[in-house]
Amino acid sequence: MKQSILVVDDDPGIVASITPALQAQGYEVAVACDGQTALKRFEQAAPHLVLLDLVMPALDGIAVCQHIRLRSATPIIVVSVKGAEADIVTALDHGADDYLVKPFRLSELLARIRAVLRRGQLDRATVRCADLEIDTTRRLVLRQGQPVNLTPIEYAVLAELVAHRNGVVTTRQIVQRVWGPQYADATDYVKGVIRRLRVKLEPDPSHPRYIVTEPHVGYRFAE
Amino acid sequence: MKQSILVVDDDPGIVASITPALQAQGYEVAVACDGQTALKRFEQAAPHLVLLDLVMPALDGIAVCQHIRLRSATPIIVVSVKGAEADIVTALDHGADDYLVKPFRLSELLARIRAVLRRGQLDRATVRCADLEIDTTRRLVLRQGQPVNLTPIEYAVLAELVAHRNGVVTTRQIVQRVWGPQYADATDYVKGVIRRLRVKLEPDPSHPRYIVTEPHVGYRFAE
DNA sequence: ACTGTTTTTCACCGATTTTTCACCGCACCG
DNA sequence: CGGTGCGGTGAAAAATCGGTGAAAAACAGT
Known part of the structure; x- marks a missing residue:
């Protein structure tokens, strides 16, 4: 990007x-x-x-x-x-x-x-937490050792979250960096992608453990 | 260490x-x-x-x-x-x-x-004041180690106060920074937010210890 | 062109947040 | 004593936001 x-x-x-x-x-x-x-x-x-x-x-x-x-x-x-x-x-x-x-x-x-x-x-190579393993150098995501199939956009959003792991990433920030500056207010995209990410990565998608919502701000990848 | x-x-x-x-x-x-x-x-x-x-x-x-x-x-x-x-x-x-x-x-x-x-x-990005701890990378506010839930506006106002900790911040200054220059005279907003902040952060919200009123000027974050 | 996948768009609900407003108390001042 | 300005208090209305699901549109591979 x-x-x-x-x-x-x-x-x-x-x-x-x-x-x-x-x-x-x-x-x-x-x-x-x-x-x-x-x-x-x-x-x-x-x-x-x-x-x-x-x-x-x-x-x-x-x-x-x-x-x-x-x-x-x-x-x-x-x-x-x-x-x-x-x-x-x-x-x-x-x-x-x-x-x-x-x-x-x-x-x-x-x-x-x-x-x-x-x-x-530099500090990002691989993130391992609980049953997830995210290798940004190889663009690979493993869940309990099993590779997870992520679409390009899903991966880009996840990468953005993981890049600031434990820190909050604004919805606008995500849109800007994944879709580009001209999409600045298309926050609906993010909703959809986050949802799909949670379905694919979370044990219980309705009560997320990793991809946490920061109300009215954005999301956070919690280790 | x-x-x-x-x-x-x-x-x-x-x-x-x-x-x-x-x-x-x-x-x-x-x-x-x-x-x-x-x-x-x-x-x-x-x-x-x-x-x-x-x-x-x-x-x-x-x-x-x-x-x-x-x-x-x-x-x-x-x-x-x-x-x-x-x-x-x-x-x-x-x-x-x-x-x-x-x-x-x-x-x-x-x-x-x-x-x-x-x-x-990662620690260095935290501001520690009294029993409050503000971690700007995680956008996290801790009170005696316990996380406090702050809304975006509450957080922004608190950040403004802490940025000038021990110094006075004009009400107008706060409005301008948080809401934008065009809201210059909407000082009512601040009242409400300060109140909610005190409820969430002060031991005794009616007798504030940290977020002190500076009469006729604004507010001050006292350590 | 057909098929399966991915992305975009939309609408609804419930919850939270923000705004607005009215009233209270207090200090200051003539 | 009464008025005035300022900040505190509380509650209700209005706006915003996130989750959800589903369907349309764009896309890729065959």
Whole structure:
């Protein structure tokens, strides 16, 4: 699935130079030019990564960091002209995953993006819990040792849940990442798929043990 | 629990300056001064993080990176005199999580270590206040260890308060953040939510201890 | 073209959540 | 003393959401 990045910067020049480069690498790109809209876009787009400028109108970059961290573990790379030790330490300690000083070299930014995104996938190889075994590298799901037949969409949704196992995944997040950004409000799809997943994976589909509903928010894969 | 770090560098000066600083931060430190022993130490010590120099006898830093990545997801921070774009990109693409150019500033190194370790720790994403525990990755609120059921709006308001814990948050600020800018004067909403939050979180909802009213201003989360 | 599977769409029900409204109490002030 | 503004309280109406099942549509393989 295509990974998505939210670029937050008030300098149109930076945005204009970064965006096409990211798209050329195959990322979906969303843009915000101040802190307020950044948080709004973040909710809507549920990006896999946030590229964040520090100096911004409306809401300071550090504040944006905190707010994002308070509601998700999405990786953040700060990009800023401020190169002072104190700025770097502050940003990293407020939830940023990496810090790059402007002007930066594009290929380094891309490499750091790859590194941070890779980290999110490293810890996932296989998930084993109770009678389920999910191997994301081989795209294989076993239930009590027996392979389970999942359709592509079913698997994609399950993978999304397992990727954030024990964490909540928004219904909108699922739709966006499985079907694509343009389907943002087609939450009915998810209902159906979750149901089929539960029938195939849960001992008692009506009282789910793994795929738990988080009312009015989304779902959660509980180990 | 004490975290352990494996420092790999062939320059005794660097090792001598870093090691005590790390220990002062409460890390266990293991040392290796060439690639061969680095891998050996890695097996023995199973560190939480590796600080890796690139230029080394016996086995090159990139190679060490690859070997480690083949068998584990342990985070790696590369520290090197080589600051060329190509070096950085190569290291990051071979499994390094971060790259710092020598000479570096100690506090920045420490901050980057914290950032990388935090990512691996699921616990670190929790905010602990009084007898409340807010786990943002799981979107889970615990009160004295017991999970509390919060609706999305309740959770959002609480998050807003906790984000500025011990500081005052304007009623209007809350409305704007949670409901959106267009609802700017719908302060009635907040009344209701605060009430429900107090019922769910306070020992005595009528005499709040955590969610304190700041008359004529807003509310404050007091630890 | 036929068949079986997968995905999409739709409608209903019950439960929860959010909103709205009316009233209460209290502090402050002239 | 009475008025006024602000926050607390409670309840009822309205909106939203998730589970369920079923049927239509799209799709794949033969």
